[in-house]
Amino acid sequence: MNEQTIYREQYVASGAESIEIPAEAYDLFGGADINSLELDEGFRLLGQGIGQGLGGYFKQAALPAVSALMVVLLCGMAETMFPERERTMKVLPLVGTLAITAAVCGDLFALVGSGRSAVETLSTFSKSLLATLAATGAAVGAPGGASARYLAAIVFSDALITVIDRVLIPALMAYVLVCVADAAIGGDTLGGLAKFLKTAVVTVLTLIITGFTIYLTVSGIVAGGADALTIKATKTVISNTVPVVGGAIADASETVIASTRLVKNTTGVVGILALAAIAVGSFLRLGVRYLVLKTVGAVSPLAGGGRLGKLIENLAGAFGILLGMIAASALMALIAVVAMISL
Amino acid sequence: MDTVIKVAAAGLLAAVAALVLKKDNPAGAFLIALAAGVVIVGAAMGFISPIADFLRSLADAAGVAPEHFSALYKALAISIVSYVAAESCKDAGEKAVGGYIELAGGAAALYVSLPLMSDVFSLLRSFLR
Structure with missing residues (x-):
């Protein structure tokens, strides 16, 4: 009887097969049975699924971005025709602000809803997975360690969802409103307040991720010892790629890398693949929108739309904040699963 | 290019005519200036309309x-x-x-x-x- 057979029997005995994996997780694997995949193969299929869906994400992101760019072009053209002091002309940037808000914010608000639901799905799924892993961990003779990790994961996960619901999403909406008002009024009167709100959201997210990672590290739950070069490379990629909270996530990724060598049992593999699949859809949807809007915001001054370009960049920042929330939830769930299977 | 030259010429002529008339007939000078303004802006619409049509077709193509x-x-x-x-x-x-x-x-x-x-x-x- 080999190692994999033992883990497979554990998997069945612990009731892991009864864990409900969300439908969106299966779709990305092209119909393959997620329960029988190895980690490498799973990530390969996930990569293929992402590649096939990427065109669709860009198409969805293009529509609000093109609308915003056209508003900027129109207002820029009008501003070149009339002198700045013309009273009637001062209304045009206000109308342009409203048009961009209508075009972009409808999309943003819809994604806040789906992002919130992705965070909840991650939390619900990871809780049922962690319960099974905790049972498995207790069965192999580490009941104390299993329950400590399970408790830590549940507490921090619940804290994150509560903070996202009650603090971060309202703060995000306030940030959007302040940015829109600032663009409508002009003169950068509310720019300081918008920056403060963004910094506050980023700081809270960073504190939660960092607190969770420190807790696991200090309590000796997760060992270090991963290759320094791998850690450095991964941290550089993450902090440069993920906006807003990339730095904090990069620091937490060291914990994940250190423990991936311990991923060997079937339940853990299924769990990690499912978590990755649940998170990646929302991640890509938001990430592509963030990139596209940032590009439009960057080229807007060339079309004469300085004020409106700044609004577009700020709205891109809102997508970035939402992306940071989902990335934080996914990483916390992943760290919790890896910490559990390292027993 | 031709239209811009014609517009500039018409504007200059109207300005000179208004200047000449201003002393003796200010109302007439005003009417000449107004008429020139309407004609010149009308000519400018000839440039603006195709741009607006282009933006509209761009919007239709993008599904905006x-x-x-x-x-x-x-x-x-x-x-x-x-x-x-x-x-x-x-x-x-x-x-x-x-x-x-x-x-x-x-x-x-x-x-x-x-x-x-x-x-x-x-x-x-x-x-x-």
């Missing part, structure tokens, strides 16, 4: 909702009309009337953007609920 732009087009049209009228009045020495026209133009531009404001407000309200 037309209601986001109709308020903007209307506000731009109001700006052009009120600008020509206000500047003409200021030229005729009626700065106050020019100011009233600017005020009316601004109010009209805000009025046509009401549907857009209403859409944005509904969007925010539906999310906050």
